[in-house]
Amino acid sequence: MPGKFYITTPLYYVNASPHIGHSYTTIAADTLARYMRNKAGEDNVWFLTGTDEHGQKIEKAAEAAQLTPKDFADEVVLKFIGLWKKLNISYNDFIRTTEDRHIQVVSRALEILYKKGDIYEDKYEGWYCTPCETFWIDAQVIDQACPDCKRKVERISETNYFFRLAKYQDWLRGYINSHPDFVNPESRKEEVLRFLELNKLNDLCISRPKERLKWGIPLPFAPAHVTYVWFDALLNYISAVGYFDENNKYRSKWWPAQLHLMAKDILRQHAVYWPIMLYALGIDLPEKIFAHGWWMLKEEKISKSRGNVINPLDIVNKYGLDAYRYFLLRDVPFGLDGNFSEEAVIKRYNSDLANDLGNLVYRTLTMVEKYFDGNVPHVEGEEINYDPRGEDIIKRIEGRDSIFQKEVRKGLEEYNFSYSLGEIWSLINMANKYVEETKPWNLAKENKGDELKAFIIVLVKVIRQVAGELKPFMPDTSSAIINQLGSQKIEKGAPLFPRLLPQC
RNA sequence: CGCGGGGUGGAGCAGCCUGGUAGCUCGCAAGGCUCAUAACCUUGAGGUCCUGAGUUCAAAUCUCAGCCCCGCAACCA
Numbered sequence: 001m002p003g004k005f006y007i008t009t010p011l012y013y014v015n016a017s018p019h020i021g022h023s024y025t026t027i028a029a030d031t032l033a034r035y036m037r038n039k040a041g042e043d044n045v046w047f048l049t050g051t052d053e054h055g056q057k058i059e060k061a062a063e064a065a066q067l068t069p070k071d072f073a074d075e076v077v078l079k080f081i082g083l084w085k086k087l088n089i090s091y092n093d094f095i096r097t098t099e100d101r102h103i104q105v106v107s108r109a110l111e112i113l114y115k116k117g118d119i120y121e122d123k124y125e126g127w128y129c130t131p132c133e134t135f136w137i138d139a140q141v142i143d144q145a146c147p148d149c150k151r152k153v154e155r156i157s158e159t160n161y162f163f164r165l166a167k168y169q170d171w172l173r174g175y176i177n178s179h180p181d182f183v184n185p186e187s188r189k190e191e192v193l194r195f196l197e198l199n200k201l202n203d204l205c206i207s208r209p210k211e212r213l214k215w216g217i218p219l220p221f222a223p224a225h226v227t228y229v230w231f232d233a234l235l236n237y238i239s240a241v242g243y244f245d246e247n248n249k250y251r252s253k254w255w256p257a258q259l260h261l262m263a264k265d266i267l268r269q270h271a272v273y274w275p276i277m278l279y280a281l282g283i284d285l286p287e288k289i290f291a292h293g294w295w296m297l298k299e300e301k302i303s304k305s306r307g308n309v310i311n312p313l314d315i316v317n318k319y320g321l322d323a324y325r326y327f328l329l330r331d332v333p334f335g336l337d338g339n340f341s342e343e344a345v346i347k348r349y350n351s352d353l354a355n356d357l358g359n360l361v362y363r364t365l366t367m368v369e370k371y372f373d374g375n376v377p378h379v380e381g382e383e384i385n386y387d388p389r390g391e392d393i394i395k396r397i398e399g400r401d402s403i404f405q406k407e408v409r410k411g412l413e414e415y416n417f418s419y420s421l422g423e424i425w426s427l428i429n430m431a432n433k434y435v436e437e438t439k440p441w442n443l444a445k446e447n448k449g450d451e452l453k454a455f456i457i458v459l460v461k462v463i464r465q466v467a468g469e470l471k472p473f474m475p476d477t478s479s480a481i482i483n484q485l486g487s488q489k490i491e492k493g494a495p496l497f498p499r500l501l502p503q504c
Numbered sequence: 505c506g507c508g509g510g511g512u513g514g515a516g517c518a519g520c521c522u523g524g525u526a527g528c529u530c531g532c533a534a535g536g537c538u539c540a541u542a543a544c545c546u547u548g549a550g551g552u553c554c555u556g557a558g559u560u561c562a563a564a565u566c567u568c569a570g571c572c573c574c575g576c577a578a579c580c581a
Contacts, residue, residue: 013580021581028581186521191508263581293509294581296574332517337509337575339516347516347530355543363540370539422528436545441538499541 011052014076034472050095055229105239329417358497
């Protein structure tokens, strides 16, 4: 299926409610999916998200809430689905790791790898940190405390199953070297490569004995054990869109994915574990993976105890959905970390959305109303004499593949959302300048009807172009603008983004 | 021996890989305009590009040394 676009977010772990980070990855994926639908056609895009629901943390959280793990997950899943609805997320499929279709594929994958000898049994002895679900070897543990969380670790000795990561280390290095576009951005690729060069991979422990953890997918060849959550979760990308046939060949219309999006903290799993799992299973690798940055919250050190964690819903309710989408994608280059604060959101809102874009649309509507009785003028024939003052702007938006569109799309192709939005805003600024230079109010006074008409035609055209390119980023705003400047008669409503007063 | 990110006009950042007049947004000041949401447009002030040394005709940009800041807590994007 050439030209298709299969894009994924990670499966979000349901041990807590969704927060700004989840919404960031998902909004970015949504924007790309919308863009690609427009470019490649609705039927050629598949956008997957979902939830990861097994593992010890869920088991414990459920216990604390006095629910079964499944009931607990069901509740949290509703929060995710509710948020995606609120954020206008256009996913095609939502997969849960507790679904049959997923469990089937995981079981088959385990079986295949076991038969192949890539999963083996071994005795494990060491320390275990329950809250972190992490094993530690003697050298890593000081005073029986977890190196990560400093809590007390337990001595354990048990039989477990291991996946042969180490065997494939050199292959993976070679693969990443010969596919420089695989891990993005480039700095992350270097990070992964260096990691692979400096460290020797350990085989990955992929099981937990049932007496310690019940909530998981049982190993088909060792029913007393369940699968480790990461091994389980990663497979969603293929379990959602395909199956293994009788010959253990994986079949799917959508696979391989064109892009896995994630935050930088789970790069390792996606750039190391996942490709090796796929390779061992004889399945094609995804085309690209992209790890973006984190949002830092001011006063984060005390954020939890003070309860001032950012809830995406609050921000959306306060400032509007598209303002939130805009802020996340504009304020920081995708890939880098950023600082999140309401002041920053308000700043962006007022200067970019209210003053630049909203005001441009509003003043244009008013002019159409005032000078043309609300009828949007049309070009009849070819002989409109554009005002030379509009030359720059016309050059930019001329033709089907205008410079403007090319630049905006270039940003999207490179996952550089802030670049695209910057291009859109530079056209908006040009348009505001164009109004100033043309001085339509003088044209009106001097009864220069033709010039006025030529001017407004250009202006409306610019705004339509802006609305068009804005569509994947801010779908509601885009259609609102199109509606207001509808084909014949304008529908001037309230300003799109009423200016927010200071304070708050 | 920690790991990673970073230090650029008042604030937030880009530029650094591929050396060559230091750029953007916000804020500030002055002016202009009235179609517009006290919005828009123009101009201006303001910088030892952390420090030192080195390479070079030339360094924010490359090399070395040093100083300082942030994250590595939660939850995880």
